[in-house]
Amino acid sequence: xxxxxxxxxxxxxxxxxxxxxxxxxxxxxxxxxxxxxxxxxxxxxxxxxxxxxxxxxxxxxxxxxxxxxxxxxxxxxxxxxxxxxxxxxxxxxxxxxxxxxxxxxxxxxxxxxxxxxxxxxxxxxxxxxxxxxxxxxxxxxxxxxxxxxxxxxxxxxxxxxxxxxxxxxxxxxxxxxxxxxxxxxxxxxxxxxxxxxxxxxxxxxxxxx
Numbered sequence: 663x664x665x666x667x668x669x670x671x672x673x674x675x676x677x678x679x680x681x682x683x684x685x686x687x688x689x690x691x692x693x694x695x696x697x698x699x700x701x702x703x704x705x706x707x708x709x710x711x712x713x714x715x716x717x718x719x720x721x722x723x724x725x726x727x728x729x730x731x732x733x734x735x736x737x738x739x740x741x742x743x744x745x746x747x748x749x750x751x752x753x754x755x756x757x758x759x760x761x762x763x764x765x766x767x768x769x770x771x772x773x774x775x776x777x778x779x780x781x782x783x784x785x786x787x788x789x790x791x792x793x794x795x796x797x798x799x800x801x802x803x804x805x806x807x808x809x810x811x812x813x814x815x816x817x818x819x820x821x822x823x824x825x826x827x828x829x830x831x832x833x834x835x836x837x838x839x840x841x842x843x844x845x846x847x848x849x850x851x852x853x854x855x856x857x858x859x860x861x862x863x864x865x866x867x868x869x870x871x
Contacts, residue, residue, distance in 0.1 A: 665689040666871055667749045669740050670697035670708065671768065672716065673759025675787050678703070680868045681755050684785060687870035688753075692744060694736035697756055698724075711743045712736050737771035741780065751781045753871075758786050773815050773858045789864045794818075799853035800861050805846030809864035812841040818857025824850035834859070 668688035670681070672695060682704040685691050691701045695712035699719050702708065710717060711727040713736075729739045737757065744752050757768040772782050776793040784791035789809075794800050805824070812820060814834035822829045826845040834840055834857075852861055 665749070667744065667752045668692070669744060669752050669754045670694065670700050671737055671740065671754060671756035671759070672697040672700075673756035673761075673764060673768075675758040675760060676755055676785065677868075680785070683868065684753070684755055684870045690749075692740055694740040697736070697740075700756070709743070711739050713739075735767050735771055737768045738774075741771055741775040741782075745775065745778070745780060750779060753783045753785060755785045757784050757791075769815060769860070776858060785867045786862065788867070789862055790867055792861045792863070794852050794854055794859040794861055796854055796856060799851060801849075801851050802846075802863075803849045805850045805863065805865075806848045808846040810841075810844045810846050810850070811862045812844065812852065813860040813862065814840060814857060815860055816858040818854045818859045820852065820854050820857075820859060822850070822852050824848055831855070 666689045668684055668691045670693040681700050685701050685704040685706045691706050691708040693701050693708040693710055696716040698708045698710040698717060702719055707724055709725045713730050714728050727743055759765045772793055776782055776795050781798060782793050792800050817835040820829045820832050820834050824847050826847060
């Protein structure tokens with residue numbers, strides 16, 4: 663399915679007007695628990711998923727998938743439903759959140775999902791986050807002058823083209839090296855032969871797609 667699919671989490675990291683623009687530009691919006699209420703406030707009817715512990719709005723006219731499992735997070739539930747519905751490419755808002763434990767939990771959920779073939783982009787306060795895994799490289803045009811950081815969420819062997827400080831089968835890991843505040847020179851490719859990498863760019867994320 664090659665559509666604009668937006669997932670909303672409840673993190674209050676983004677201005678509402680930014681979230682609203684993304685909701686209105688999406689073909690379909692999924693919201694995890696109270697994240698779905700952001701879509702309703704924006705005037706969009708979302709698919710609602712979660713254990714419903716923080717969703718207080720009406721369910722009338724909405725598709726609601728209630729999942730009471732307490733061993734999975736709202737982000738887990740959201741990504742699992744997206745995958746079950748056949749959506750393999752998704753943009754997430756609210757994943758950056760306002761609590762570090764939730765941020766780390768959301769990143770862990772995304773790593774599990776991308777390892778199962780999903781492509782995920784995060785809308786951040788500053789820029790975007792894109793997950794890179796074997797067989798799913800990042801290829802972007804026109805990133806000259808853009809700040810780029812490559813964060814290994816799992817130990818990763820990384821090769822780049824188009825960065826100021828290139829990596830050639832470089833081993834990155836949380837206990838070893840990362841590439842922080844690198845700079846794009848134009849068209850950029852980032853690929854890994856193993857691991858899971860989060861690439862953060864400093865682009866303007868206020869405008870959708």
